[in-house]
Amino acid sequence: MDWKKEIKSWGIMLSIVAFLYFTGLQPVIVGGLQSVLLSTGLIKPKIEIPDLTNQQFDYHGKFLTFEGEEIDLESYRGKTLFINLWASWCGPCRAEMPHISELYKSLQNDPGLAFLLVGIDSDIKKSQGFIDGKSWTFPTAHASFGLNQSLRSESIPTTLVVNPEGEIVFYQEGMSNFNTEEFKNFLISQ
Template sequence: MNFKKITWSQISTVLMVLFVAVYLYSARMKSWVIMGLMMIGFFKPDIPQIKPGEKNQPAPTMLVQNLSGKSIDLQQQKGKVVFVNFWATWCPPCLAELPSINSLYEKVKADTNIVFVMVDVDNDLANSTKFLKNKRYQLPVYGGDAAHVPNSLFGEGIPTTIVVDKKGDVVFRHLNRAKYDDEKFVQYITNLAAEQ
């Protein structure tokens, strides 16, 4: 028998093929890779710069409900800053950004002028609440049928995050994953909450 000598190049090629195969078929692996990229500084949300005279869109009516039956209407939250995230438990980018959203929540939860609304677009509150509890996240989960959420808030995909200011205007909208516990974004949210 004539065996060829295995080289490091061949080993690394096999490992790379295995990594790509696992990445393509595993939602958990995708979310880990995305989280790693977020930790080293990728996927920071762009903080909007409002120009003088520029007007934001008012938040439309959006009614969501939590597992215990408590409802929140986005239009009735005037006087508070509302952080809304549309997500699902099967979505790798959603799962990747959850640790940073939970960290942001922990940093600002003492401020009663800031409200978090995590909208499970599958409207499977029992599953999403259990999922967050297993991860030890304290985020408030609400259900919302994606078909009944206005396109101005959510229409292109998940994760989608919006921020509504105290006047009831949508001042931030981001499609796809982001690292929300970044100091600039924390400052952005707290500054909005401090406005009169």
């Protein structure tokens, strides 16, 4: 009798997972749960100078805004630049975006600091569709022209900070809650 209950339980769980997967709700729900986890403050960025000795950021490259305008990376030279690479299907990317939005809102008036969140979906419409209708506030673009060597990463989300001298001073693959006083102070001090 117990094995019938066990099979029924597994059947229900597999049905739920299949439903979430085939309806496309899985990344939404997983991203929401991960965002709640980030809100606890348990996952914070490790502010250490990465072992990228003498590595200069490559300012060659362009992105396309969702309004169709080109953004040249050269225009960020001389500023502290916060860059985040994300994709619409990435749960951890979804999880950290509300926190990045709050970080941006608190620092957006600093003239020496710039933010750029770059969607890397193969189709710009997927990235745009993901951002449309969200209450998040931050500058976004799409990697329509590809990524230069400084921005190529093994996983997403990937976040990096480039100081005004063009040096990569922060590099992290994986999600984090960047909206902390420690990270704000780190950005401002660059």
